[in-house]
Amino acid sequence: MSAPVKIAVSNGTTNGATNGNTNGALNGATNGATQEVNGADLKKMKNANPPKVYIGSPHKEFNPSSNDSMDGNHCTYEIVQSVAEFLLSRVTIRPKIGIICGSGMGCLADALTDSTSFPYETIPYFPTPTVPGHMGRLVFGYLGDVPVMCMQGRFHYYEGYPLWKCAMPVRVMKLVGVTHLLASNAAGGLNNNYKVGDIMIIKDHINLLGFAGNNPLMGPNDERFGPRFPAINRAYDYSVRRMAKAVASEMNINNIVHEGVYSVVGGPSFETIAEIRMLAALGVDAVGMSTVHEVITARHCGMTSFAFSLITNKSVTDYESYEEPNHAEVIDMGKHREPVLKEFIARLVKKIEHDRQQSK
16 A cells, blocks of 8 residues: 555545655645545545645655756756656646746636646756746646646746756656647837737747857757757747737737747846847847747757747837836736736637647
């Protein structure tokens, strides 16, 4: 018989379950009590539907091989594989679509049904976000009837993490079985035709961090992830962008949906007026501090990538203006657009899944 494990329960009924060989716990209600059950009893709980939160201590359970390493400039394939196996052993969902929620847009993960969430601090080797608006959970669940995994919060270069570590969860997604990445972000609008609250489908990017010598693929290359020199000229999949435009038409929001070029900067300071003017002259429509390294990593892994920006502020280009961008307005706009974004992503995920099934 398997050793007992602890699970969280509420009102005397079980709200979550782990498989019998796990020492962790799933918590279905933040105020629930805990009780011990045996592995055999856990099999009876497969249909438990309330949200579950993993509250185990994986760092104590996890014993990586002495050959595994995570040094200063890369993470080995074996480490990423171990993290993927850690997650897959604790969920029954096998997602093919991975979603990264931008600042203030973590509400999407809360909309997943039959979900299991893993706080980042419980996942071996995962960094933890320090930015307001990024909760810090990896959530498995269903968006409609489509199985997905969702990053409720991402990692940024300005938090002190190297880009390979910021993008490591994308490689974990790949080894979990994800084939399509959907990334969202909050961005400042440079295009004069964009208004705060608009959505920009990203058709291309300018990687300023790459110009400065920072790339998530720096360091030893493992061909099991992808080639040493991947092509990125079609990083943002045309067919998925076309689906997104179709969704905008169905929702009658064409007037707020655009397609443009995104540029990444290091942050955390916002751009100067001179920098904004330079970016605009280069053809940049929106600027932010994320996404590009995630998409580069996804393409390196052979994943189909799509990304969009929520325009949360207009970049200041007038030296006489007293306006200043701030993170609070970024969070507020994400919450304001919550209903539209939820529907937009849900419809797009449904189309992607239908197309994926048709192409089998």
